[in-house]
Amino acid sequence: MKYIDEYRDGRLAKDIARQIAALADPAQSYHFMEFCGGHTYAISRYGLEDLLPANVRMIHGPGCPVCVLPIGRIDAAIALAMRPEITLCTYGDLMRVPGSNGSSLLKAKAAGADIRMVYSTLDALRIAEAEPDREVVFFAIGFETTTPPTALALKAAIAKGLGNFSIFCNHVLTPAAIQNILESPDVRKLGTIKIDGFIGPAHVSTVIGTEPYEFFAEEFKKPVVVAGFEPLDVIQAILMLVRQVNDGKHEVENQYIRAVTTFGNEKAQAEVADFFEFRESFEWRGLGEVPYGALRLRPQYVAYDAEKRFSMVTPAAKDNPACECGAILRGVKKPADCKLFGTVCTPDTPMGSCMVSSEGACAAHWTYGRFREQARQVDVGRAVA
Amino acid sequence: MKYIDEYRDGRLAKDIARQIAALADPAQSYHFMEFCGGHTYAISRYGLEDLLPANVRMIHGPGCPVCVLPIGRIDAAIALAMRPEITLCTYGDLMRVPGSNGSSLLKAKAAGADIRMVYSTLDALRIAEAEPDREVVFFAIGFETTTPPTALALKAAIAKGLGNFSIFCNHVLTPAAIQNILESPDVRKLGTIKIDGFIGPAHVSTVIGTEPYEFFAEEFKKPVVVAGFEPLDVIQAILMLVRQVNDGKHEVENQYIRAVTTFGNEKAQAEVADFFEFRESFEWRGLGEVPYGALRLRPQYVAYDAEKRFSMVTPAAKDNPACECGAILRGVKKPADCKLFGTVCTPDTPMGSCMVSSEGACAAHWTYGRFREQARQVDVGRAVA
Amino acid sequence: MCLAIPVQVKEVLPDNIAKVTLDGVSKIVSTALIDDVRPGDYLVLHVGYALAKIDPEEAERTLALIRQAAAMGDAA
Amino acid sequence: MCLAIPVQVKEVLPDNIAKVTLDGVSKIVSTALIDDVRPGDYLVLHVGYALAKIDPEEAERTLALIRQAAAMGDAA
Amino acid sequence: MKAYRRKLDVANGRVDLSHGAGGRAMGQLIEGIFHKAFDNDWLRAGNDQSAFSVPGGRMVMTTDGYVVSPLFFPGGNIGTLAVHGTINDIAMAGAVPLYLSASFIIEEGFPFAYLERIAQSMGAASREAGVPIITGDTKVVERGKADGVFISTAGVGMVPDGLDLRSDAARPGDAVIISGSIGDHGVAVMSKRENLEFDTDIVSDSAALHGLVADMVAAGGAHIRLMRDPTRGGIAATLNEIASQSRVGFRIDEDKIPLKPEVAAACEFLGLDPLNVANEGKLVAVVAPEGADAVLATMRAHPLGSEAALVGHVVADDNCFVQMTTSCGGRIVDWLSGEQLPRIC
Amino acid sequence: MKAYRRKLDVANGRVDLSHGAGGRAMGQLIEGIFHKAFDNDWLRAGNDQSAFSVPGGRMVMTTDGYVVSPLFFPGGNIGTLAVHGTINDIAMAGAVPLYLSASFIIEEGFPFAYLERIAQSMGAASREAGVPIITGDTKVVERGKADGVFISTAGVGMVPDGLDLRSDAARPGDAVIISGSIGDHGVAVMSKRENLEFDTDIVSDSAALHGLVADMVAAGGAHIRLMRDPTRGGIAATLNEIASQSRVGFRIDEDKIPLKPEVAAACEFLGLDPLNVANEGKLVAVVAPEGADAVLATMRAHPLGSEAALVGHVVADDNCFVQMTTSCGGRIVDWLSGEQLPRIC
Ligand code: SF4
Ligand code: SF4
Ligand SMILES: [Mg+2]
Ligand SMILES: [Mg+2]
Numbered sequence A, B: 001m002k003y004i005d006e007y008r009d010g011r012l013a014k015d016i017a018r019q020i021a022a023l024a025d026p027a028q029s030y031h032f033m034e035f036c037g038g039h040t041y042a043i044s045r046y047g048l049e050d051l052l053p054a055n056v057r058m059i060h061g062p063g064c065p066v067c068v069l070p071i072g073r074i075d076a077a078i079a080l081a082m083r084p085e086i087t088l089c090t091y092g093d094l095m096r097v098p099g100s101n102g103s104s105l106l107k108a109k110a111a112g113a114d115i116r117m118v119y120s121t122l123d124a125l126r127i128a129e130a131e132p133d134r135e136v137v138f139f140a141i142g143f144e145t146t147t148p149p150t151a152l153a154l155k156a157a158i159a160k161g162l163g164n165f166s167i168f169c170n171h172v173l174t175p176a177a178i179q180n181i182l183e184s185p186d187v188r189k190l191g192t193i194k195i196d197g198f199i200g201p202a203h204v205s206t207v208i209g210t211e212p213y214e215f216f217a218e219e220f221k222k223p224v225v226v227a228g229f230e231p232l233d234v235i236q237a238i239l240m241l242v243r244q245v246n247d248g249k250h251e252v253e254n255q256y257i258r259a260v261t262t263f264g265n266e267k268a269q270a271e272v273a274d275f276f277e278f279r280e281s282f283e284w285r286g287l288g289e290v291p292y293g294a295l296r297l298r299p300q301y302v303a304y305d306a307e308k309r310f311s312m313v314t315p316a317a318k319d320n321p322a323c324e325c326g327a328i329l330r331g332v333k334k335p336a337d338c339k340l341f342g343t344v345c346t347p348d349t350p351m352g353s354c355m356v357s358s359e360g361a362c363a364a365h366w367t368y369g370r371f372r373e374q375a376r377q378v379d380v381g382r383a384v385a
Numbered sequence C, D: 001m002c003l004a005i006p007v008q009v010k011e012v013l014p015d016n017i018a019k020v021t022l023d024g025v026s027k028i029v030s031t032a033l034i035d036d037v038r039p040g041d042y043l044v045l046h047v048g049y050a051l052a053k054i055d056p057e058e059a060e061r062t063l064a065l066i067r068q069a070a071a072m073g074d075a076a
Numbered sequence E, F: 001m002k003a004y005r006r007k008l009d010v011a012n013g014r015v016d017l018s019h020g021a022g023g024r025a026m027g028q029l030i031e032g033i034f035h036k037a038f039d040n041d042w043l044r045a046g047n048d049q050s051a052f053s054v055p056g057g058r059m060v061m062t063t064d065g066y067v068v069s070p071l072f073f074p075g076g077n078i079g080t081l082a083v084h085g086t087i088n089d090i091a092m093a094g095a096v097p098l099y100l101s102a103s104f105i106i107e108e109g110f111p112f113a114y115l116e117r118i119a120q121s122m123g124a125a126s127r128e129a130g131v132p133i134i135t136g137d138t139k140v141v142e143r144g145k146a147d148g149v150f151i152s153t154a155g156v157g158m159v160p161d162g163l164d165l166r167s168d169a170a171r172p173g174d175a176v177i178i179s180g181s182i183g184d185h186g187v188a189v190m191s192k193r194e195n196l197e198f199d200t201d202i203v204s205d206s207a208a209l210h211g212l213v214a215d216m217v218a219a220g221g222a223h224i225r226l227m228r229d230p231t232r233g234g235i236a237a238t239l240n241e242i243a244s245q246s247r248v249g250f251r252i253d254e255d256k257i258p259l260k261p262e263v264a265a266a267c268e269f270l271g272l273d274p275l276n277v278a279n280e281g282k283l284v285a286v287v288a289p290e291g292a293d294a295v296l297a298t299m300r301a302h303p304l305g306s307e308a309a310l311v312g313h314v315v316a317d318d319n320c321f322v323q324m325t326t327s328c329g330g331r332i333v334d335w336l337s338g339e340q341l342p343r344i345c
């Protein structure tokens, strides 16, 4: 697979890792946050942690749109889907996300809700056209990457005069979240650790470009390397971050230059701007309220806004108080530090947001990496015995 | 089963049969037509033919509302049922009745039509109430017996303001048909045989009484005995007819006096009269056009008349030209005289009206009595060999 | 034609409805076409509606006539 | 986040639609967010929409940098 | 660090698509409901198939799919049927049923509570019969693509040495014996059908007949020509099948056929002939004349055959007619044409 | 006077409710489509069960329900799956498959033409495998209560003397061998699913593996610990099942797992892991180290095992982890959680 296989070469990855080890100052530690779930996934899936020296540590950020969706939004979607006139279209990722009281879209479907999994917003549009008697609602989630397809669907629905199509908008914004991680008042409550740099999003950046990260790099004096999602992309980005730290720099670098430009896809940005506007504040699961952290439909498209059209309310719903997602998403704790991890909380029965999608920090660690804890525990156990 | 078992006593039947044999003049033959399929069924089901002397012969009349429904009406019902908005409710009897080109409601259902079998008009009403988005059409068939329940359903639909309920009316009238058998121009074409008397309908007569038969008895000089549907009822009625013939009488007698009165159920008649009026003419399968042979909804109920509401057309459709139903229904021929009988035409693949319902002359003979032909053929064969 | 059976009224219910039975099988039916329905009455039931009352005396009389004809046949 | 893959344009179809392939698997996708799509182009595909073009020269440059870093690590 | 598993919420939960996807949720459903209910080591071993030893000889294999609606009815449910029906098809060869398999196709949304009730009934029926369910399969299909649950069972059994019952073995003169009253099952099921609802105390006759059959084989094995359980299509279909397969006719006597008054009454209500109505715990045996008395006596001594009756005989008839003597004369008993529908006329 | 029967209009006709009612229409459907397609004397005998002789010894029985959607896909259809899948479950015990049963649950309205195509494929698959379908059942349910057709097959087979493969038999040090490339079946089916449609030349690997297995048993019977066909849930589910049943772990090597580029590409499109994707003509064998080479060589000599590969080993691990070495490091291979869904992220 061109542009995939070349970037998965394990030998090169190991060589670069050796170079990282050679460059990393043994007297100091390097903490880098990969904001995106895509990077978290690559790190876990390919076992990149095994290659890094002990003093280079990756902190998994909140960058998974499924994980960050608050329970209340899931509850609202379920309540909507249970209405007999509604057909709720959703990406498969959302089906198993837990709402309150063990509910989920998968279970709502089993209980009779008309919920259809779609691969693309185009499928949702097709359903709305084919079944004019149904109220077809597209459950829109995703970062900047996924928003333009929603905008185009809305545009097409308007062009076709599809009166039975609407959008439950949950699109969220990356820069706002990164900023929140660095400056939110919660940081004090949860404690924080030093973050020495960021790996910036791959596909979000194809849309928004590298320019939006300049502010952080400057304001918080942190290097940012925008990187692709393949293992070599990630390991190269880590090398670039180590170099910046060693050089005392805090620049925005672009490792994913084959697909990301400085200003991104301006056509896509324009489509989004036509239909969406900022929300003043939006709850991110695990992060709390994030100012300007999400989008909603512009007022002139109220007829297509499912929240308005169906007077949806987002019930207040609490995460499990034992869940450490907040601290994990800020790098203060690791998944295995949570006492629910791997006991009551697993991908089959997720309790917190980080266990929801395979890109969540806890899920990635459970699915791909938990043998490491185990190996450590076993080793410790043997040493003690 | 009270009022059933007593009238099925085989010993008594045999004794009465002997009395018939004793009374029947060996020098003459007695041809009686049982108008009703119910009687045809009883004769075949209980093997009453085995009991009668050779010179007393029963001719099976057209009295089965399923059998007499013209192909075109079935075709029209199928065309209606195939419309996506329509739910067609029907008694189970109609499901297998053949329309043109091997079609049937059963096959239309298999092809996707929404067709529901109901036990009662009440069920059809319930469906219309429960599914307000469906256009629920009740496929009404039947003689005077079955018409009052249709009238009550219509009354209830009006009272409940059920705008999605309507009736495809195929209710037919017994006296008109009997008259047709005796005087239709077809009789000349098909030939006819002497009919010495009629067994009059059981349950039709609970509604209309015995009075309507007075006209025939008088006009055509034929005795009529209204009789119940149990075997003893039938055999007693035959005895009564033999007596009348022997006595040169042509009266209306009432064997079924436990349930039938002279003027019938006047309350039921009034309900029918409120909602229905005569059709000037209506095709009976096997008989052709019968003047005043059927009912339709009165014009003020046009909104409930499926024929009007859905602009139904009854396509011209021909029976199989080899089918002898017309002659059989007039007693000119017997089922086994038809060359299609038992070869291409069986209850599984009926070609003509008489093979359709288990009360049709051909079907009853096939299902219950065909071993007699066989026995005769075998006997003949042996004699020849 | 016209499948109909004799059933006995067990219970008269509101709105022209009755519970009827035949040998241990019972069903709810409409009696809207019949006046003065009482428990114990026998009715002729067709497609969920009672069409007529059965007159027990006439029924007995018919049976008596049948038996009488049969006796004559038996003798014959 | 944001599963996206590099696909090659096989055929440009009317109405901002293209047929794209990845190793013998092809699919119809929307190119409404991209200008000047041509057969042979590589695109980044996400939920049925192309989001960006892949620049082959930059891709080669990145790989060269990676190999260079690796060579240094290998030597290390 | 073993994964904790939340208990199946059998009281309130429902089957969803994950229960058919081959992952942990499916494993939990199978263990929590099926293994628990069927309770044997074969299943617990968790192999793709189950093994057993046989002594060598003639075996039989059979299968049936169960799609009954409603799923629960007086006297049983789809699960008891699935066990009894397949055991009976084995027993009709005179064979000793040994093992069953069960394939479940479940509609998304089906309540765990119903599934457990069905599985428990199956487990109980299989234990009572001494025929374990040793292997199975579970699939889940989307809502609207099934009707609650469908069950297909298959079974194997061992035929006693020297016994060879076949549907073409009926000979003129043979006796026709029915093990008990007909139509109970069909009437019990129809009494709960929407739109037909009527009240009756009739319960399904669903039962495993292999015990009765074993007694019959012991008493008159050499004389038994063949056996059939008259399920779909009733006695009428069974006799017609035998007639055409053996190229014979039947002459049976209506008066001798055991029939409960309530079943007769329900058939009057619905316009059905009890001869066409399904049975799930009855058998029809065709027995050489010299063995008829012994077989009948043995049947009557068994609780499932206490009302057994000799109802007629096989006759030579190239037309394969099933003729029946009625109270008044004679008639043919034919297959039912088309679906068994309530009629108005 | 035998009743004439109009020919089944296979080209244009559809299954209606009468075809499941136990009357003549059902008989005609069964004879006209199933008996014709499966073509053997057991079925034609028309008994409720079919008989066969066995020599005595250990037998296996298995069942599976088939509900695949779409019914037809590149490389096969629901019928070929129903034959291959059940044969394979028998073969996984090292057994010689002998006989199959087939239970059909058909949705009202299903075209005869499709049913015949499916039945013909089953007949061909069963003849090719030498495993006849000797007994069956047909039910018809109302439109909207099934999904075209469901098929449940069961099968029996005879285990060669001395062989005892069990899911708890894997031991540390054993070799893990896969018979060929993974994920072909799942990708072929998904390529035809509505909303997912993509074009690929990939065809299902659906195949009967008992021939391959017989060779393996002949070459290294004593060394084979167990075999599994990695169907639903893919290789990942199969290895995890074995791990937990044998209380061991696995260490496998991603680079060694045979995977077609098109399958890898389709999984990239859909966001799926090929390890979770279903196979229908592949097996995983766990083999004692001393037998691994011989077994692997034998497999490679068989057309269905020409791409067989030794992909890893069993390790001692109380946690029963399936660990996989990737190009860059290591990871766990876990069961799939929930349904296999295309993902966006
Ligand atoms: S293991 Fe579960 S509960 Fe604990 S932090 Fe992770 S998601 Fe939250
Ligand atoms: S046998 Fe069939 S074709 Fe012939 S007269 Fe009777 S119904 Fe008509
Ligand atoms: Mg069977
Ligand atoms: Mg059933």
Ligand SMILES: [Mg+2]
Residues within 6 Å of the ligand: E063, E064, E085, E086, E089, E231, F048
């Ligand atoms: Mg059976």
Ligand SMILES: [Mg+2]
Residues within 6 Å of the ligand: E136, E137, E138, F063, F064, F065
């Ligand atoms: Mg299985």
Ligand SMILES: [Mg+2]
Residues within 6 Å of the ligand: E088, E089, E092, E228, E229, E230, E231, F048
């Ligand atoms: Mg049977």
Ligand SMILES: [Mg+2]
Residues within 6 Å of the ligand: E048, E049, E136, E137, F062, F063, F064, F086, F089
């Ligand atoms: Mg199996």
Ligand SMILES: [Mg+2]
Residues within 6 Å of the ligand: F065, F066, F067, F068, F069
């Ligand atoms: Mg399947």
Ligand SMILES: [Mg+2]
Residues within 6 Å of the ligand: E048, F063, F064, F085, F086, F089, F231
């Ligand atoms: Mg299997």
Ligand SMILES: [Mg+2]
Residues within 6 Å of the ligand: E063, E064, E065, F136, F137, F138
């Ligand atoms: Mg069967």
Ligand SMILES: [Mg+2]
Residues within 6 Å of the ligand: E048, F088, F089, F092, F228, F229, F230, F231
């Ligand atoms: Mg298997």
